[in-house]
Amino acid sequence: MGIRIKEVKTLSDDWYLLRKTTFDYRRRDGRWQTMSRETYDRGHGAVILLYHPLRRTVILVRQFRFPAYGYGGTHDGFLLEAPAGLLDQATPEQRIRAEVEEETGYRVGAVRKVFEAFMSPGSVTERLHFFVAEYDDAQRAGHGGGVADEGEDIEVVELGIDEAMAHIAAGRIEDGKTIMLLQHARLVLFGEAGPGR
Template sequence: MDIRIREVTTLSDDWYLLKKTTFDYRRRDGTWQTVSRETYDRGHGATILLYNLARRTVILVRQFRFPAWRYGGTHDGFLLEAPAGLLDAATPEERIRAEVEEETGYRVGEVRRVFEAFMSPGSVTERLHFFVAEYGADKRIGQGGGVVEEGEDIEVVELDIDAALAMAAGGAIEDGKTIMLLQYAALHLFSRGDVGAVKTRDALESE
């Protein structure tokens, strides 16, 4: 083993679990080094991009994120995102079907898992499961909006895929998981010849 745990201290066990761990780590040259790291354990999660090939559209949601607002006091806190949620005791497929219905009002059948990723491995233990699924007007059974009791106040936003990619390149979409799913959609869902050229933020600002 290249890791020897020395001490684990619970710093917070309120919403989720924050711990400080001191451990010995064997470096590549064979020497041992003692380091400390804080880890935030909130469980694993799932996210999904709903897309419509015929209409060339995707479904995102807009909601207030306090940490984004708190950061430097320069952000209004509202982010455009792909629907997502924590797994709790459900499978990724079960959770994302329920989550997308709660947030967007769309009931999806088949969901396709495309990859998994650690979103902030320097401090957060969460592994996120990424999905895509097709949607249509006939699949919308409610208004969405999230769960009021959980403080959710979610707006459903339908965007042209080219517009969404341009917003990601220009900085109007800043959520990491959403940018990853939009890039996946551009590469694998929508024909590459049909997806408009995406300008970089510098190119947009120079116009």
């Protein structure tokens, strides 16, 4: 397999970077085929699920997301999510520690990376680093809520893991990264072999 880049055009460099790339792709049968793809580059990010192994609870945040709201108004735009943020020149661990405190008010101790994933590789270059960390009430250093100057208006929500899984089934949790972390929590963190049992 091979790739030969022929042309790269910048379509937008406002909020993040949108490019159109024309390239030759060598197919498995050896033939070359010319293709064009648009890619949206917003950098890489990190996401974390806080969990309490004895109470069997997790911390999520609810915030407004305009792309979910869209232009037709068919969704209210409010999503329940695991705290997350772009790396912005920090390491994934540094960024997620700062982000979780900004959004939830919890100052966590050890964070553990569980995996990485491309969330929308057909068009978005972002790779997410997924973390988990235990929390307890003594770690609450503030109210959270995000950074108002950045337009954040975040509600902190504590749910039992069974309730969170029911929210997924009922369509009340629709964020992909959050569903992935909740599935991990249900199977590993709160599963038969996990610390919550």
